[in-house]
Amino acid sequence: MAPFTGLSRRSGRLGSLAALPAVLLIGTAALGGCADPGATAAGSVPGGAQTTAARNGVVYNTAPDQQRIRADKNAALAAKVPELIGKDGKLTVATTAGSIPLSFHASDDKTPIGSELDIAQLVADKLGLELDVQVTSWENWPLKTQSGDFEAVFSNVGVNKDRVKLFDFASYRAAFMGFEAKRSASYDIKGADDISGLKVSVGSGTNQEKILLAWNKELEAKGKAPATLQYYSSDADTILALSSGRTDLNIAPYPSTVYRENTREDLKVVGKVNAGWPSETLVAATTLRGNGLAPVITEALNSAIGDGSYAKVLERWGLSEEALPESKTITEESFTAQAAPAQTAKTS
Structure with a gap:
């Protein structure tokens, strides 16, 4: 499949969806098959509390003021951001805000927070871009990413055979x-x-x-x-x-x-x-196929892994056991050959 270049980024509907190539209209059931965080993962912030102390030793900060772990700009990586994406100085990221501790609303019931957005913040920082978070439904992110409304999706999206036909990926967490x-x-x-x-x-x-x-x-x-x-x-x-x-x-x-x-x-x-049973899969940042952003996100993630900020984010949310040793770019061409790292299945 040739890279999709018929729609500009974040330009609304950009004409009728009927004009999209047929392959772009694969049903959302196929695209949404990994792990809609909001589908079954209840867990609202208890009583609107600002923090939640857990038995695993993690104190979850659920306040709107996250005091996120930040990273320094990497000038070399910033220079690799595709011009169409970087020209407004923003990285527009979609998330579903449906599952503690991945992506959910803070105690003010409106500010999206969670580990997914912390990882997205590291990427934006590395690329010298402002993080622009857009909350959407699980059903809507595929088409809105295709239309250019979203440049990347950080919302527990797993790589699968249907999605690689339309999107490129930069892996950042194990998927269970x-x-x-x-x-x-x-x-x-x-x-x-x-x-x-x-x-x-x-x-x-x-x-x-x-x-x-x-x-x-x-x-x-x-x-x-x-x-x-x-x-x-x-x-x-x-x-x-x-x-x-x-x-x-x-x-x-x-x-x-x-x-x-x-x-x-x-x-x-x-x-x-x-999540990929009987095979294995990974959670990954999701970008429009062929637009050149996924490899840059992969490099940004590996820079965050290297400087320790990635590990700090996962530790902050109690997700250290799902850390990856490195991020990889996954495309349709590499999907079959690029097997997910083996993980030990165990209950907590």
Whole structure:
């Protein structure tokens, strides 16, 4: 697929979507399949508190004033930013603000904060650009990135075979899903057999749903009872169903399940699976295919890894175990050959 150059950046609808090439109109179910952080990952800031002290030793700052870890401008990298992107002095980043501690609203209920935006801030700093954060829905980021409204997406987006047809990626975190249950439960979820006959809540159109559907096929092939998948209209309803016993399990982005395990008394993590099961995948900054930005973001991330600011951000949000040794640019051409680093699957 040739690089897409028919739309200028951040220029609204820029004509009818009907004019877009057919490949650009792949359904959002395919594009949104990794881990919509908001689909199943409830966890609002408790009582509007400014900080939350967790059992894992992390004190989560949920105030609008984040006092983010910052990085110095790297002049050599700044010079590599594509002119069309850098000419306004901003890096316009989309996020869904749907999941503590990844991307969520602060205690003022309007300021987007979280580890995803802290990583984006490091990248913007390295490139000498102002970070311009735009909150969007999980369903909308693919088309708005294609149209030029967003230059990069930092919102727990995982690399998959559908997305590489439209986007380029700069990896920055391991990608796992966590199973969570009531603290009194004795589940140990490692595979399909462990969910047989259970009620599991899951977000529609997500990679976690794909995993559960595949596991159910395994169970049916063995003559075992499949899991019953349950869908809720909001994050709060999902966790309420779990805590009240209406569901047995919830599957959500692993960092969110760890956050709840360490800040609530009633829930715990009972399993962990790579978001790309049965293969492996990574969380990555997402950019329009062929516009030249992803390789520059990759270099900025590696600079942040090298100077230690990347590790400080992950430590700040309790995500150190998902750190990568290096960022890599992933395109459609390199997707098959560039395997994700092996990670040890374990519950927290």
